[in-house]
Amino acid sequence: MTLQQTQGKGTDDWSQMSDLKYLEGLNTAQQEAVNCLEGPLLIVAGAGTGKTRTLVTRLAHIINLGLARPYEILAVTFTNKAANELKLRIQSLTGIDPLELSWVGTFHSMAAKILKIEAERIGLNSNFTILDDNDQTKIIKDLLKSKDITPEEIPPRMLTGQINKWKNDAKTPSNLTKQDKELFQDRAEILYQSYQRELLQSNCVDFGDLLLHVVTLFTKKADVLKTYQDKFFYIMVDEYQDTNICQYQMLRLLTQRKEKNICCVGDDDQAIYSWRGARPQIMLNFSEHYKDAKIIKLEENYRSTKHILGAGVGLIKQNLMRHDKTLRVGLPNTDHANKIRIHAFDELFAEAKFIGKAIRKLTTTGLNGRTFSYSEIAVAARTWAETADIEECFFEMKIPYRVIGGPKFFDRKEIKDVMGYLKVSHNPLDNFSLARIINTPTRGIGKITHQKISFYASEHNISHLEAARKLVLDKGLASASSTKLGKFLELLEEGSRKLNDPTLLLSNSINTLVSEIGYRDYLVKNYPENFEERIENVVKLSDMAGRYETLAGFIEQAGLMNAEEDPDDHSNDQVSLMTLHACKGSEYPAMYLIGWYEGGLPLSRTIEERYQVFSPFVYKLAMSLLYNPPKITLERRRFLDLAKFVLEEKPGEKSDRDNLGKTLARMILRGDGMKFSKEVETLAKKITTSEAIEEERRLAHVGITRAKELCVISYNQVNMFRGQFISGLLPSRFINELPNDDVEHYVKERLSSREFLGPRSVPQQNKIQNGRRSFTPKADKTNSISEGDRVLHKVFGKGSVIASSNNRLLIKFDNNQEKLILNDFVTLL
């Protein structure tokens, strides 16, 4: 086997020892990493090079050598899925029960654990509630309303987003910079502070708090920090490129001690979480953060066959802001392996149908004599919306599948309602949950009563629940309201007593509560279409809770859970369906990557972001040059017309300070419109790319590199968006960027009897055409429609003007479709 070759001959003593057998599965570099047990160590390496395998082996080695007990090792990752996988891999290598690995998990769950122990040190009770995104926005909304700030003044989303950003950057309200404080009309600090105060009053924390509170604690309370420094002999971090500043500070504080036994592994080409504050630079600066750090690179990929790896590497090389790295095929005999297959469709549902049929084929007749089981196949999409058709198709074709980390079970209304009761029972200070359940099911307790409670509570500085109790006793309400509220409180008290009674079965107590409050009737009445499903979900919830001993245990887990139950059906033979984000860290023999069209991947938002800098026309020109250069005379004329148009276009308020757009046009017009110099291409590339686009490219790279044997990429030129039909979608630029030798293009099945054609020319698009006639610049005074206006078109409906120039408007219609239209053909709304 080629494996022996890479492993090298110089077998050291330790690999001879029988109880160190697990080292044999590693190559020299990997073994070096495993044997580097002291001091800071960073493993940077590309996809499939065995980083996780090395990390797991190193952990096993540490335990095996008696250097630390399982519970003395802190091993963190970023997603629940990765954490579970890590535990399983450790278990299969060492036989250690995952329950013993108390400090292996996600950053957030580890932080929650610490916070639970140290709660009082930071002004919380250990039974704090963890808020999710929706709770958070709701609280912010109410907060803004209570301060008489309209959503126009400060959009709640914006404030929520900003607060989360601050938390990711480890900024408490008092830590804000001058610039930060100037946000929201100088009210940033006050708003952030009042939000924090409210959470603390309700004994709640949001996701960001979990980490930030721990950092604050470690910073302010030396004894607490010391406890954990002494506790964690070894620290390991997987996917280190996804660390944010807050997480980094947490690690940094823990390693401010004599033994800096920290080992991080990561790959900057797989950094896909910058939107939640991750800073890949933290990984790249490792040796500055940790003096005498050892850095090990792994360069053999043991996962993918030749063309898959070739395509993945070829694609990621297109990123301008990148450190190059070597990645070799480590698997033997992959010269005749499958090329990446690319399929295009132009009918609704065609893509999904194709995937369904293809999977059926793979599992029955197989491919080149190899049949796949369902569990060897995965389908990954950029967004959950893209998976809907696939799911429907699988359902119809009876293909077994499971959704990984899908739209969250705990986000459903009925679940949140019931959870509200549980949360209040567990944490009576939780005013937010109380607000949710006080009139659910409707029991005649309206806005006014709730306002009175809230007012009374803040006046006496007590919780809302306490205030409600007092108001009922003191007859501080209208008698009708008082009776209703009293009844509710009784119900809650009784339910709470049962839920917290350890001698009763948790699931039984939940069932009792649900029937006591008449929740089923409420569902039947309010959701006649799908009450059955909702009731089922409630039952599922109580079953789930039944696996826990105590209410506290269940609530703590539930706060951080987002996947649907997993344990039982892991062994089942099912196709996996997930997002590109969720597939990182996994591998599958066959990968289907769907929705590779411009706007899908890369996502339209990341493209449009670029319109802030360059006019859409400049962008189109650059895109056309790079990915769809003119071939026939007609195309060339249109292309040159567009260049002329760009040259004469008014600058507008685009921030293209260097006027790269006009430079590009000028360079193009100097040539023949057929052949382009490297220089022009470089410029076009500069215009079309951005940090966001590069992150999309990394996402595409992650998708491809999950595949072991077969990788199929597809897209559909037509789509439904918010109920409207859109057509003329272009293939993703990432498809064009794949090395020709590694791909095979398949033409739309229904159009061709032939199976295979060479690199396909892009089909005629009706997206933005460069205009039929020439763009003769004319002063557009006919009607004064300008950027941002809402307009109506006979056929395409309503839309907003993105750009206007010379009698033409680039309009983004409400169905998300962009079109270039003459001024006279639309009316101003």
Place this chain on the structure above:
DNA sequence: TAATCAAATGTTTTT
């Protein structure tokens, strides 16, 4: 206060 209907709105990815 609850129920009903018209109108507006829509963050993509995860803890």
Place this chain on the structure above:
DNA sequence: CATTTGATTA
């Protein structure tokens, strides 16, 4: 197209 928000009525 869904789902949520707002306005109006019972």
